[in-house]
Amino acid sequence: MDKIIVFETFYNPIEANIVKARLMDAGIQCFLSDENTITINPLYTQALGGVKLHLFERDADLARNILGETTAALEVHEEDGQGETCPNCGSPHVGYVQATKKRFNIVTTVVSLLLLVYPFHARKVHHCFDCLYEY
Structure with missing residues (x-):
């Protein structure tokens, strides 16, 4: 088998x-x-x-x-x-995606809490899928 x-x-x-x-x-x-x-x-x-x-x-x-x-x-x-490469590890597996770290700023968080809704704006960054570095 x-x-x-x-x-x-x-x-x-x-x-x-x-x-x-x-x-x-x-x-x-x-x-x-x-x-x-x-x-x-x-x-x-x-x-x-x-x-x-x-x-x-x-x-x-x-x-x-x-x-x-x-x-x-x-x-x-x-x-x-x-092609885009990661400045940290040199990997070509990089994408322009929603940030995984520090994705909401303070204004978005406060407004979202006041309106009781999910934050409506998130930061987008270049993200390396190999070393998880964001820039």
């Missing part, structure tokens, strides 16, 4: 579907979990650990080779100055 493993995790369901389609085109059977939940409510991304890509353990090396070719092409593109 073949063992199914979590090959990779993604914080963006669109990116997960692109990688899944690339592997399926190459003949590797795979599927995503937690995709629908995170698509419906993106705030659950951190709690669920992202969208998980599952595949058979026997196909893991082939999948790495296929995605390695794609990653090499992306790295050439990023060397041209097109």
Whole structure:
């Protein structure tokens, strides 16, 4: 019996579907979990650990080779100055998302408490998904 493993995790369901389609085109059977939940409510991304890509353990090396070719092409593109990298660790896994630390300022918090509503404005920052650094 073949063992199914979590090959990779993604914080963006669109990116997960692109990688899944690339592997399926190459003949590797795979599927995503937690995709629908995170698509419906993106705030659950951190709690669920992202969208998980599952595949058979026997196909893991082939999948790495296929995605390695794609990653090499992306790295050439990023060397041209097109990609964003984390200043803390140098990782290219950076997104412009809602802040996880200090996301509400004092005015938003006070107004939200007075009106008894969820804060209506949150800061957006560049967030590294590898080292969790925000800038």
